[in-house]
Amino acid sequence: MKIVFKKSDLTNAVNIVSKAIVTRTTMSILECIFIEAGDKIKFIANDMELGIETIVKGEILERGQIAIDAKMLSDIVRKLPDEDITIETDENFVVNITCGKINFKINGKEGYDFIFLPKFEREESIYFSQFTLKEIIKQTIFSILNKEDGSIAKTMSGELFEIKGNILKVVSLDGHRISIRKVELKESFKDISVIVPGKSLNEINKILNGGNEDMVRVFFTKNVNSDSNVYSHIVFEFDNTVVVSRLIEGNYFNIDKMISSDYDVKFKVNKKELYDCIDRATLFSSDKDNQPIVTSITDDNVEITINSSMGYMDENVRIDKTGKDLVIGFNPKFIMDALKVIDDEEVSFYMLNAKSPCFIKNDEESYIYIILPVNL
Amino acid sequence: MKIVFKKSDLTNAVNIVSKAIVTRTTMSILECIFIEAGDKIKFIANDMELGIETIVKGEILERGQIAIDAKMLSDIVRKLPDEDITIETDENFVVNITCGKINFKINGKEGYDFIFLPKFEREESIYFSQFTLKEIIKQTIFSILNKEDGSIAKTMSGELFEIKGNILKVVSLDGHRISIRKVELKESFKDISVIVPGKSLNEINKILNGGNEDMVRVFFTKNVNSDSNVYSHIVFEFDNTVVVSRLIEGNYFNIDKMISSDYDVKFKVNKKELYDCIDRATLFSSDKDNQPIVTSITDDNVEITINSSMGYMDENVRIDKTGKDLVIGFNPKFIMDALKVIDDEEVSFYMLNAKSPCFIKNDEESYIYIILPVNL
Numbered sequence: 001m002k003i004v005f006k007k008s009d010l011t012n013a014v015n016i017v018s019k020a021i022v023t024r025t026t027m028s029i030l031e032c033i034f035i036e037a038g039d040k041i042k043f044i045a046n047d048m049e050l051g052i053e054t055i056v057k058g059e060i061l062e063r064g065q066i067a068i069d070a071k072m073l074s075d076i077v078r079k080l081p082d083e084d085i086t087i088e089t090d091e092n093f094v095v096n097i098t099c100g101k102i103n104f105k106i107n108g109k110e111g112y113d114f115i116f117l118p119k120f121e122r123e124e125s126i127y128f129s130q131f132t133l134k135e136i137i138k139q140t141i142f143s144i145l146n147k148e149d150g151s152i153a154k155t156m157s158g159e160l161f162e163i164k165g166n167i168l169k170v171v172s173l174d175g176h177r178i179s180i181r182k183v184e185l186k187e188s189f190k191d192i193s194v195i196v197p198g199k200s201l202n203e204i205n206k207i208l209n210g211g212n213e214d215m216v217r218v219f220f221t222k223n224v225n226s227d228s229n230v231y232s233h234i235v236f237e238f239d240n241t242v243v244v245s246r247l248i249e250g251n252y253f254n255i256d257k258m259i260s261s262d263y264d265v266k267f268k269v270n271k272k273e274l275y276d277c278i279d280r281a282t283l284f285s286s287d288k289d290n291q292p293i294v295t296s297i298t299d300d301n302v303e304i305t306i307n308s309s310m311g312y313m314d315e316n317v318r319i320d321k322t323g324k325d326l327v328i329g330f331n332p333k334f335i336m337d338a339l340k341v342i343d344d345e346e347v348s349f350y351m352l353n354a355k356s357p358c359f360i361k362n363d364e365e366s367y368i369y370i371i372l373p374v375n376l
Numbered sequence: 377m378k379i380v381f382k383k384s385d386l387t388n389a390v391n392i393v394s395k396a397i398v399t400r401t402t403m404s405i406l407e408c409i410f411i412e413a414g415d416k417i418k419f420i421a422n423d424m425e426l427g428i429e430t431i432v433k434g435e436i437l438e439r440g441q442i443a444i445d446a447k448m449l450s451d452i453v454r455k456l457p458d459e460d461i462t463i464e465t466d467e468n469f470v471v472n473i474t475c476g477k478i479n480f481k482i483n484g485k486e487g488y489d490f491i492f493l494p495k496f497e498r499e500e501s502i503y504f505s506q507f508t509l510k511e512i513i514k515q516t517i518f519s520i521l522n523k524e525d526g527s528i529a530k531t532m533s534g535e536l537f538e539i540k541g542n543i544l545k546v547v548s549l550d551g552h553r554i555s556i557r558k559v560e561l562k563e564s565f566k567d568i569s570v571i572v573p574g575k576s577l578n579e580i581n582k583i584l585n586g587g588n589e590d591m592v593r594v595f596f597t598k599n600v601n602s603d604s605n606v607y608s609h610i611v612f613e614f615d616n617t618v619v620v621s622r623l624i625e626g627n628y629f630n631i632d633k634m635i636s637s638d639y640d641v642k643f644k645v646n647k648k649e650l651y652d653c654i655d656r657a658t659l660f661s662s663d664k665d666n667q668p669i670v671t672s673i674t675d676d677n678v679e680i681t682i683n684s685s686m687g688y689m690d691e692n693v694r695i696d697k698t699g700k701d702l703v704i705g706f707n708p709k710f711i712m713d714a715l716k717v718i719d720d721e722e723v724s725f726y727m728l729n730a731k732s733p734c735f736i737k738n739d740e741e742s743y744i745y746i747i748l749p750v751n752l
Contacts, residue, residue, distance in 0.1 A: 103689065313478070
C-alpha cells in the first residue's frame with residue numbers, strides 16, 4: 001500500500017476515527033485505525049459499541065490495507081510539517097511514513113482480526129441539520145446516569161430518541177431530574193423509539209461540524225442476521241463519515257405520567273442573574289456533603305441561602321411571581337446544569353410545593369427540565 | 377476592620393500573595409492571607425521559605441487585622457461581579473464579604489500565630505528591569521534538580537546568582553547539564569554570590585509583570601539577630617510588592633573548571649529546524665527507557681536517528697560545519713530544553729569527542745548551555 005496525503009486531510013481523518021478508539025485494552029487491534037486503499041481511501045475504527053468510517057482524500061499509488069496504532073499515527077502526523085505525507089507499507093507490515101527529509105518506521109498490523117462495522121440496510125431514516133443534533137445532545141447529555149451498574153442503570157446511561165410524526169423528542173434522566181427537548185422536523189417520519197448510549201452521543205458530538213446548512217442523516221437498523229424486529233443500531237451519516245452505534249436494549253421509563261401542568265407557584269427570572277447567584281452559593285457546597293441551597297420565594301424576590309461548615313451566603317434576586325410563597329431546597333448543580341443549556345434570557349419556574357418536582361420550561365415546551373427538590 | 381476594595385485591586389493582591397501560600401499543610405495559618413489595615417492596607421502570606429507582602433488600594437473605614445483562608449477568599453472574589461467589595465470583621469473574627477445584594481460570611485482567624493516576614497536591612501542592593509529578571513529565570517530554571525534529597529542536591533535545587541562588577545551571572549545544573557546566563561548591569565556592584573531556591577524563583581516569575589521599564593530592586597540581607605557574615609535572605613522589591621526568600625546555605629559547584637573553549641567540531645544550525653527534528657524523534661523516546669538520539673555530524677549535514685521498541689526515525693538537517701566528523705548521542709530533552717530558551721535564529725554547537733560535554737553558546741558567551749553526551 002502506498003498513499004500520499006495532504007497533512008490537513010490526514011489529520012482530520014485521524015481525528016474523526018480516533019473517537020472510536022479504545023485506550024487501555026488488552027486487545028491491541030482496538031487501538032488501531034484500519035486503513036483501506038481500494039477505489040477510495042477509508043479510515044475505520046471500532047470499539048465494539050461505536051464504529052466510525054470516513055472517506056479520506058489522497059493519492060493512491062498502490063492499493064492495500066493496514067492497521068496502525070491510532071495514538072502513534074496521530075502523534076507522528078501532528079509533529080510533521082504542513083507538507084505532503086506518504087504512508088507506505090511492505091510485505092512485513094512495516095509502515096514507512098515520510099515527509100520531505102523525514103522518515104518514520106513503525107510496525108503495523110495485517111489486521112486480520114480487525115472488527116469491521118456491522119452491515120446494515122438503509123431502511124428507516126430521518127434527517128436534520130448537524131447544528132440541531134449538536135444542540136440537542138448538548139442540551140440533554142448532562143443528565144444521563146454515568147455509572148453503568150445493573151440493568152435499570154443501563155437504560156439511564158443512554159438517551160431516548162423518540163420520533164412521532166414530525167417531532168423528535170430526546171430525553172435523559174438520572175433519577176433526580178429529567179431533561180426533555182423537542183425539535184420539529186421538516187417532514188413526518190415513521191414512529192420510532194430507541195435508546196442511544198450517552199458515550200456514543202458524546203463522541204459524535206465532537207466530530208459533527210455543527211453547521212446549520214450541513215445535514216446529518218440518521219438510520220435505525222436491525223441486525224441483518226437476526227429475525228428480531230427490534231432495532232439494534234443507529235447510524236449517523238454526514239460529510240464523508242459514517243458512525244454506527246449499538247442501541248441500548250430495553251424499555252425506557254414512561255416519563256409522560258411524570259409530567260403535569262399543575263402548579264401553585266410560577267416565577268420568571270433573569271437566567272444569568274440566577275445562575276451567577278447559585279454559582280456563588282456552590283462555593284459552600286462540596287461534592288461530599290452536597291449541601292442544598294434554600295430558595296425562599298416571596299412576592300417579587302427569591303432569596304438564595306446556603307449554610308455549611310465552610311460558610312454562609314445569602315443573596316436576593318428579583319423575580320416576577322404569581323401564586324403562593326414557597327421555601328424549597330435544591331441541589332444547586334441540577335439547577336445550574338439546566339440553566340446552562342437554556343438559550344432564553346428569561347426562564348420560568350413552576351412548582352407545587354416543597355416536595356414536588358420543579359419544572360423549568362418555556363411556553364411551547366420545546367424544553368422541559370424537571371428537578372426533584374431536596375428535603376430541608 | 378472594614379475595608380472597601382475595587383474588585384480588580386482585590387483580585388490582583390490576592391493573586392500576588394497567594395504565591396506564598398502552602399496547600400495541604402497541618403498548620404492552617406499557612407493557608408491564610410493576613411490582612412492588615414493601618415495607615416495602609418497590606419496583604420501578607422508566608423510559607424516559611426518564601427514571604428510576600430503587597431500594598432493594596434482600598435478605602436479603610438475601620439482599622440484592624442484578620443487572617444483569611446487564601447483559597448476561600450480567592451474563590452469568593454473570583455465569583456463576585458465587578459463592583460465594590462467590602463470586607464468587614466467582627467469581634468469573633470467572622471468575616472463578612474458583601475457586594476451589592478450578595479453577602480458571604482466565613483470564619484477568619486485572629487492570626488496571633490501568623491509568621492510575619494523576617495526583618496531585614498536594606499544594605500547591598502542591585503537593580504535591573506523586571507524583563508531581565510523574568511528572562512534570566514526562564515532561561516535557566518529548567519536545569520535545576522527538582523528532588524531535594526541530601527545536601528548536595530539541596531544546592532542543585534537552587535540557582536547561583538553571582539555578581540562581579542557589572543556582570544550578573546545566573547547558573548543552574550542538575551548533574552547532566554549546566555545552564556549559564558550573563559547579563560550586563562548598568563552599574564557595578566559589590567561582589568556577591570548566593571544560591572536562591574528554584575521554587576522561589578518560579579513563584580516570583582509568576583508575579584513579575586515583566587515590563588522593560590519596570591524595575592526590580594534586589595537586596596541581599598543577613599539575619600538581623602545573627603552575627604554571621606553569611607547572607608540569609610534575598611529580597612525582591614517591585615511595584616507595591618516585597619518578596620523575601622530564604623537562601624540555600626552552602627557552596628555552589630565550581631563550574632569555571634568545567635568550562636573550556638577547546639573544540640574539534642563546530643557547527644551552526646537553524647534552531648527551529650533542529651528543534652522540530654528532535655521533537656519528532658522524542659515520539660520514540662519514552663521517559664522510562666530514555667532512548668538517546670544518535671547525532672551523526674558530517675560535512676554540511678547532521679543526521680538525527682532514533683531506534684527504540686516503539687519505532688525508528690531518521691531526518692537530515694543542513695548545517696554549517698568546521699572540524700572533524702563525529703557521531704555522538706544525546707538525551708533529546710536536554711538539547712530541546714536549551715534550544716527552547718535561546719532567542720537566536722541560528723545556534724552554534726561546539727564538541728570535542730563523543731565522551732566530552734557539548735557546548736551550545738554564542739560568541740559573547742551571554743549564554744552557555746553545557747550538555748553531557750550519552751554513551752551509545
